[in-house]
Amino acid sequence: MVELTGIHYRPGSSVLHWLDVRMKLALLAVFSAACLHVSGAGLLLLGLPLLAAVLIRRGVPSFHSWELRWLGLLLALVLVARAVSTEGTTVLSLGTISASREGLVDGMKVCLRLILVFLMGSLFVASTRPGDVKAGVQWFLKPLPLVPAERTATMLGLILRFIPLIFEEVSRTTDAQRARAVENRRNPVYRMVTFGIPLLRRIFETSDRLVLAMEARCYTESRTGPELKAGRRHWAALAAGGGWLALILVV
């Protein structure tokens, strides 16, 4: 079987791999908040370590350009929407629609924020076992009253487990339809229906089989979870990461 998608856990020995999941979740939350608050140089500073990680490729997911087409489309839509909806100096006009310089700059900032959050999220997923994610989420939710921490964390863990299976089904269904020349049909509604219905059916069948397999292995919500340990080097890494984010936020 081929690689299912670029976004999945990859075993490794990078800092992100050994860092305690709770600290990673905390850093991810602060990083995402920082992305929303800073602009210009702050955004570039936030992006530098990620860029370095991508360049040296330590535990970083690799994406095929085809996998990123939807992200590219989303970014293009955001950029265009910002450019045409923000008032300012016109740099391009087509009939009644005009794009402003301020809108373009603003759109690029939003796109950069989205790219940074996407990259950070991908790094998190690539360096964290789904079992650890579940344990981390459960740890954060436990003190909250009226929140079923175990169940919520289990649902999250299951979603992460099921994503590769959905991608696999999408790939199989696409291949099966291409093999029967679906590309000759130009009607998008026809293609959506003939793709969507069998895909959904197959996803439900696969999820049924997964449920049976899990049940056969005595699945329970209150299973033994991974041991969460935070030693000195974890705290040091958290301090370094937190300090860097705080500095960017303050400056």
Next chain:
Amino acid sequence: MPAIIQVENLVHRFADGTVGLDRVSLDVVEGTFVILAGANGSGKTTLLRHLNGLLRPTSGTVRVGGVAVQKDPLRARTLVGMMFQDADSQIVGETVYADVAFGPENLKLGRAEIDRRVQEALEVTGLVHLAEKRPHLLSGGEKRRLAIAGILAMQPRVIVFDEPFSNLDYPGVRQVLEQILKLHRSGQTIVLTTHDLEKVLAHADRLVFMRGGKIECDGPPPALVAGSEAYGVKCPMVVGRGVEALSWLN
């Protein structure tokens, strides 16, 4: 020797009214190797799913280790490990190690015991060197061995295999067959379904033919194999040679 599995007058009717199993009775003695053979739709998989409580009987009883499965399905699942036909959909872990640990974690064992069991299961199945690999990237034979490791880590007394050789190439079949025989030699009870007797018959103690949700005949393989085509299963016998000559490991 007492039977570890006792099935009595088991009837299973599906939601649409189709009868999947029709008054099936079967005892499996501990330590034996039983093959359930029959054409597609004969009821083999349905019967297997009753052995660890994945299906509930319409009527009749299934006992594992003397206790009705319906009464305590969790106990039945601990005693009867099941390997599904589609190894891919049985994979739940993000690495080989995590997948094997899934069962013992559900049994709420301590982390040290889980690690010990996983290590042992990986050693038995020869997957230690793949422990950190993503299961979805394994070969067909390796995936089946992973499924076996996942079951072994739960230390069941019976392992049921649902068509373990389907979609496997020749080396894959040999790998899985060797694994099954190793388990049987170590005293494990094996129940295996197949419609391809040739690959495994030489090693079984007992052959059971199913048709239309019923057990049609049951006995030692040499005595029954000649009539296999009457049950929709290709007769593997080479004229003039015994069942023993059939092994794919020769």
